[in-house]
Amino acid sequence: MKFLSGLSVAAVAVEAHYTFPRLVVNGKQVEDRDWQVTRQTKNAQSKSGIENPSSGDIRCYSSSTAPQVATVPAGATVNYISTQQINHPGPTQYYLARVPAGSSAKTWDGSGNVWWKFASTMPYQDANKQLVWPAQNTYATHPAVIPAATPNGEYLLRVEQIALHMASQPNKAQFYLSCSQINITNGGNGNPGPTVALPGAYKSNDPGIQVNIYNIQPESYRAPGPALWQG
Ligand SMILES: *[C@@H]1O[C@H](CO)[C@@H](O)[C@H](O)[C@H]1NC(C)=O
Numbered sequence: 001m002k003f004l005s006g007l008s009v010a011a012v013a014v015e016a017h018y019t020f021p022r023l024v025v026n027g028k029q030v031e032d033r034d035w036q037v038t039r040q041t042k043n044a045q046s047k048s049g050i051e052n053p054s055s056g057d058i059r060c061y062s063s064s065t066a067p068q069v070a071t072v073p074a075g076a077t078v079n080y081i082s083t084q085q086i087n088h089p090g091p092t093q094y095y096l097a098r099v100p101a102g103s104s105a106k107t108w109d110g111s112g113n114v115w116w117k118f119a120s121t122m123p124y125q126d127a128n129k130q131l132v133w134p135a136q137n138t139y140a141t142h143p144a145v146i147p148a149a150t151p152n153g154e155y156l157l158r159v160e161q162i163a164l165h166m167a168s169q170p171n172k173a174q175f176y177l178s179c180s181q182i183n184i185t186n187g188g189n190g191n192p193g194p195t196v197a198l199p200g201a202y203k204s205n206d207p208g209i210q211v212n213i214y215n216i217q218p219e220s221y222r223a224p225g226p227a228l229w230q231g
Contacts, residue, residue: 016084016088017043017046017084018083019041019043019083019176020038020159020176020177020178021040021081021178023037023038023070023078023080023182024079024080024143027077031070035066036067036068037070038066038080038178038181039066039179039181041060041062041177043061049174050175051171051172053175053206053209054202058177058202059111059199060156060158060178060179061178061179063178065107069154071185072157072182073186074147074148074186074188075145075148075186077144077145077146078144078157079141079144080178084139085138086141088161088174089165090133090162090213091223092133092134092141092142092144092161093121093159093160093162093225094118094119094120094160095115095158095160095198096146096150096155096192097110097116097155098153098154099155104154105156105182108154110179112197113196114197115198115201117226118150119145122223131216147188147192147229147230148188150184150231151188152184152185152187153183153187154181154183155182156181156182158177159178160177162175167210167212168211168212168213168215170204170210172210173209188231190231194226201224202224202225207222208221
């Protein structure tokens with residue numbers, strides 16, 4: 001009995017959970033192995049999602065810092081390789097936070113009211129009238145463009161994919177996420193915002209977090225977090 005329940009937990013972890021250990025910039029992997037500019041998340045082994053959106057894990061999954069910083073031109077398209085198929089329905093969102101003067105992307109923790117969102121995906125209905133999100137069931141997150149107006153400098157880039165298959169119950173959405181250390185070049189003179197803190201931006205009963213996706217129209221879905229900044 002004990003053996004059987006252990007086995008089923010392992011099977012679920014393999015089929016249904018994932019991490020995003022490699023950043024892709026303009027279609028090219030910038031890490032030749034996992035966790036070189038992307039900070040190794042606490043769930044690197046278990047691959048389990050975060051269920052409590054108020055937890056400190058929601059920022060960068062209590063990751064350790066990474067050894068390198070990736071150069072990313074403003075206007076570049078970014079996405080992430082996933083260790084497993086992203087098989088759960090839910091949005092993919094991207095955030096940036098600028099490293100303060102005197103700090104480094106290699107060490108800064110991303111604390112404070114510093115994160116803005118620049119990309120978020122919306123669902124559509126498949127032939128079975130199920131909600132599906134772009135890049136669902138693929139092995140890489142849906143891409144996003146870093147706004148060309150983003151100023152030069154060091155940043156933390158954060159991706160999240162929110163699995164909503166059980167989200168009609170409280171604290172049953174699952175957040176999968178990564179943070180990477182990047183240096184934006186060829187940037188602009190934009191003034192990004194609105195900014196939020198992580199944790200802080202999300203509540204467990206936000207309409208995009210506690211939601212029955214089997215009972216709504218695609219256009220009525222509202223992803224959590226601040227308004228988008230698109231430069
Ligand atoms: C970021 O890019 C600028 C411009 O190329 C360069 O001067 C700076 O040293 C880079 N910083 C890091 C941390 O890579």
